[in-house]
Amino acid sequence: MAARRSTARDLAQIAIFAALIAALGVPGTLHLAGNAVPITLQTLGVMLAGSLLGARKGALAVATFLALVACGLPLLAGGRGGIQFLTVEPSAGYAWGFLAGAFVIGLLTQQMMPRYRLWFGLVANAVGGVLVVYLIGTLWVWIGTGAALGTALVRNGIYLPGDAFKVVIASVVATQVHRAYPGLIARSRPNAPEVRESLPAAAPAAFPAPTSPPALPTTSGGEQADDIGRTDRR
Template sequence: MDTSDSPENARSVTAGSAGSASGRFSLGVADLTQAAVFAALIAALGLPGTINLGSSGVPITFQTLGVMLAGAVLGPKKGTLAVVIFMVLALAGLPILSGGRNGQTALLSPTAGYFIGFLPAVIVIGVLTALMMPRYRVVWGALINLFGGMVVVYACGVIGLLVRTDLTLWAAVSTNGTFIIGDVIKAVVAALVAAQVHRSWPGLITPWRSGKRGPTGTAGVAG
């Protein structure tokens, strides 16, 4: 007798789906520790300071590399938490943004959109990376980092510039041209680092694609 459509089977599938969703979004002590470490990493990447080119006032910073790494290494859940911790500390007044600024100063400046853009950027990178797993592909990882770390952050930054300055849309978009080469390098570096991390410590990111399971004891990494 075919029992595939029986109430018991339906309840089993529902329970399994609920358990999978619960596991996907739950956080343990190890998860919180990893998020805290990456929040500290993002802050540390602000220590070299900023480089200001042109008259737009938009600084070049290494902290976008930290955001890319958080999403690519930790995924959407822990990576987002890491960035949230970092942003909350900055907004609380700690001078952990590049150039010794804090979050309040950043929000009052024309570059507020770039700071705000850290959050959607890590979410996008984390989600797309989780969809790619369990095999981390360096090329796809770099493209994901470019999309989240550049397109998303630039879009938020442009909106901030339009709100806080008298720049035209084209002028606001053009201010990002200075950062493209550096951000491409950051995206590639983040992908290479993430590939090595996932090879050495498999299972950091739970795959989001239906039917995909991470390998036992090893992580697939492709070029």
């Protein structure tokens, strides 16, 4: 029963964060300097998924979102949807970067459990939500469009201020949530069990301790009756 309840809770969390990522696409997109890759708020949802669900469930939430997009649901920012946005569009690499980014954020977050620390959360969200997403997205643009690698890297620079703000927001929110609900994410590697050093067994004594002789029975008058070796004098 407990395992079934845990599975239902995990599925609910995955569905909620997949919906959150989709909802953050409602405000639409913003294109800067003619860049084909738009600015969206959905990166914030990816950071929150990894920070609050961990590596496995965070990645599954993003995978659920991407599966719905592939089925044609207009869940990407600006009401876009369809398999082409995950295969041939210039922004497809960033969508796959969402998946890897959520996993990395969750993995790093699990390492600092059971207590979420703001400074480490900033590092985790910056590495997974910015560095990993940018790396995969830039490589996709470079390989898929034939653009110069330097040009692709420079174009990514326009996203940095907004993404830095998202890193701060996601980390602050995660800090408050983990403080209110401790134990939300389990540590990746549990602490090593405590090893108790057993004291060595005492070495046997070279000579056995002397034993006291058995008590001799006494007569009713209080005198000891020594029957051993006694002869009848009569």
